[in-house]
Amino acid sequence: MLIKLAYLFSGQGGKIQPIDPQIYQDNIDFRHVFQRAFIESGTDYWQMWQDGDQRLSETKIAQPAIFALSTAFYQAINKQLPKAAALVGLSLGEYSALTAGQSIDWDIAFKLISNRGELMQDASEKFPGSMAAVMSSDIDLIEKSCRKASESTGLKAVPANYNFPKQTVIGGDRRAVSKAVEILKDAGVSRIVPLAVSGAFHTPLMEWANQTFVKKLSQVPFQQSTVPVISNTSGRTFELDNMQELLSRQMIQATRFTDCLSRLNEMGVTDVIELGPGHSLVSFAKKTLKLHGYYAVNDLDSLNKAVYELSASREDS
Structure with a gap:
């Protein structure tokens, strides 16, 4: 071949x-x-x-x-x-x-x-953040959840890595990411994995x-x-x-x-x-x-x- x-x-x-x-x-x-x-x-x-x-x-x-x-x-x-x-x-x-x-x-x-x-x-170190891998193919839900979390906390949570159709990593301020995870779980997303990273890469932080x-x-x-x-x-x-x-x-x-x-x-x-x-x-x-x-x-x-x-x-x- x-x-x-x-x-x-x-x-x-x-x-x-x-x-x-x-x-x-x-x-x-x-x-x-x-x-x-x-x-x-x-x-x-x-x-x-x-x-x-x-x-x-x-x-x-x-x-x-x-x-x-x-x-x-x-x-x-x-x-x-x-x-x-x-x-x-x-x-x-x-x-x-x-x-x-x-x-x-x-x-x-x-x-x-x-x-x-x-x-x-x-x-x-100056702007501590966190990241989490969301195992879901519903990209629209992930993006909306990040926006809702940002609005409710006044801080930033955004999609940071679109890795493949069933895995998107979100990142940003720790409180905002935590809120986005909460919103996603309430919407029925069962697999969300916190990542052991030193910062919120590929985000406004x-x-x-x-x-x-x-x-x-x-x-x-x-x-x-x-x-x-x-x-x-x-x-x-x-x-x-x-x-x-x-x-x-x-x-x-x-x-x-x-x-x-x-x-x-x-x-x-x-x-x-x-x-x-x-x-x-x-x-x-x-x-x-x-x-x-x-x-x-x-x-x-x-x-x-x-x-x-x-x-x-x-x-x-």
């Missing part, structure tokens, strides 16, 4: 666990990315991943660490497989996707993400951080991507003339990963590979799209499995 491959780049929030050091020892391209990260920052992010260091749950550390890991996996795998048909990242993973598509130089993107993580952690970050974005020399990169904010492909504008909105507006998945379906994608510490994006894809293959690459064994199975599929076609 003809393979149309999309890479999915993990966002923040995955489970922190040790990574087998074999890939670092065996793959020079993977190793080189972490060496660059060390030169840029003086921080040994690879040692943190190898140890499963719990500091990786801190936003200011997690963001550059996940960026380094995801782009390292991309460098280790992409030359062994057909050219990607599309690249998608969730939240900070969008910067990994744009870097893989050569829209942003790696060094510039690493500095951007490091700054983004620091700003978002500071904003979370990040406005303080975004104002500073936008100034950084205005200085970035973007290039047109060599591979289509799909925006979380619009659900459509980034173009050179909209990259800065879309990224300037991303921190304070909802991510629309479900729209990104719909776009992959329109493009005829057959297989997806998630690169990073988790497998949430592959899980969302499995629950939304009927594809040939779903792969989560987070160590040498999973990388080799993806390469072997996709290479075999190509030979059989």
Whole structure:
């Protein structure tokens, strides 16, 4: 069969666990990315991943660490497989996707993400918030409940992540989110899961951080991507003339990963590979799209499995 491959780049929030050091020892391209990260920052992010260091749950550390890991996996795998048909990242993973598509130089993107993580952690401390995953396909009900909660508390609760048709994450001020959860439960929504996050990302509570970050974005020399990169904010492909504008909105507006998945379906994608510490994006894809293959690459064994199975599929076609 003809393979149309999309890479999915993990966002923040995955489970922190040790990574087998074999890939670092065996793959020079993977190793080189972490060496660059060390030169840029003086921080040994690879040692943190190898140890499963719990500091990786801190936003200011997690963001550059996940960026380094995801782009390292991309460098280790992409030359062994057909050219990607599309690249998608969730939240900070969008910067990994744009870097893989050569829209942003790696060094510039690493500095951007490091700054983004620091700003978002500071904003979370200045403006405490919470988030909760709502397991319901009734998007209209979720949005109305957030509006009602905001009106009754005078605070903000909004949809923050449209992950797939049956999961939407809401976020904002803790009291407003709590009220929205109460309204949803009264309306019959039975599964609502509080998230262990440090702040209300992709909500107006990040406005303080975004104002500073936008100034950084205005200085970035973007290039047109060599591979289509799909925006979380619009659900459509980034173009050179909209990259800065879309990224300037991303921190304070909802991510629309479900729209990104719909776009992959329109493009005829057959297989997806998630690169990073988790497998949430592959899980969302499995629950939304009927594809040939779903792969989560987070160590040498999973990388080799993806390469072997996709290479075999190509030979059989």
